[in-house]
Amino acid sequence: MIMRIRGVVLPEREERTFWVDGERLRSEPPAGAAAKRVETVVDGGWLLPGLVDVHTHPGAESPDDRFDEALLRRHLSEHRDAGVLLVRTPGTAERMPGWVDTETELPRVRSAGQWLATPGRFFPGAGRDIGEDELAAAAVEEATAASGWCKVIGDWRWDEPAVPLDVLKATVDAVHAVGGRVAVHCQTSEGSHNVRLAHEAGVTVLAGTDTFPCGTVATESQWLLRAGMPAEEALGAASWTARAWLGLPGLIDGAPADLVAYDQDPVAEPAALGQPKRVILRGRIVR
Structure with a gap:
């Protein structure tokens, strides 16, 4: 059976028809489609690439909890069922298990290794406690062991200084030199921007929850x-x-068949984002 999908694609606002060929979207019927049963699984409405949570910590619900693979699977399932088909886990108590990269029933995961915390800048015992002189080397190690990312605790208490800028810059330079990327925890005024001002300054602002239950990035x-x-x-x-x-690309020919469909335009009706009528992950219907 071949699935056909039709609707208005966002953000282009163009009506398009796709066919699902394995785990990929195609803008033309795949070879041999005429000899197979074609089922239209989305016929009209609004189509979005799968939702993304760029800051979520599946597998444990507090820094004091032991990382649990069964809980990880449950949390990822909650994301998937809500239409969140790609997550970034910027720091965990342990490195992600290898099966997250091969599990076809769960969202795609971009991990960032363990949290890297210099003295006095994180929950004691959570992540890797290291000295500032060890930060760059540890960041490279975590980035190369994960999916190219590492996570640095840049600041913590309001009355304590952030990681010195020269140390952080050297860490970023070292990770970039091996083709990796750095996520930095920032919560003080020294370490972060106001959302609106950041957007107006040209900063790319993305949505992440950092909380539970999972699957609430629409909010x-x-x-x-x-x-x-x-x-x-x-x-x-x-x-x-x-x-x-x-x-990852949006909804184009050859893109992963990860999408969510809506009866209403979620730009005009933002509350609709949390109520997809159809969720498709890797070419399989989730709901």
Whole structure:
């Protein structure tokens, strides 16, 4: 059986028809389609690339919890069922198990190794406790052991200084030299920007939850909207913009068959984002 999908694609706002060929989208019927049963699984409405949560920590619900693979599977299932088909896990208590990269029933995962914390800048015993002089080497190690990312705790207490800029710059340079990328935890005024001002300054703002239950990134997109981002860009922060930032295309020929479909335009009706009528992951119908 071959699946056919038709609807208005966002952000282009063009009506398109796709066929699912294995785990890929095709803009033309695949070879041999005429001899097979074709089933239209989405006929009209609005089509988005699968939703993305760029800041989620599946596998443990607090830094004091032991990382649990059964809980990881449950959390990823909750993301998937809500239409969140790609997640970035920027730091965990342990490195992600190898099966997350091969599990076809669960969202795609971009991990970032263990949290890297210099003295006094994180929950004691969570992640890797290292000295500032060890940060660059540890960041390279975590980035190369994960999916190209590492996670550095840049600041912590309001009354304590952030990681010195020269140390952080040397760490970023070292990771970039091996083709990796760095995520940095920032929560003080020294370490982070206001969302609206960051957007106006040209910073790419993406949606992440950092909380539970999993699968609620649609709500985070609405918070970005309330913070002053334009509706389409607040939505893209949880879909096509985030996917591009993590190296995956939108809904085009040859793209992964990861998509969510809606009866309403989620740009005009932001609350609709959390209510997909159809979720397709790797060419398989989730709902």
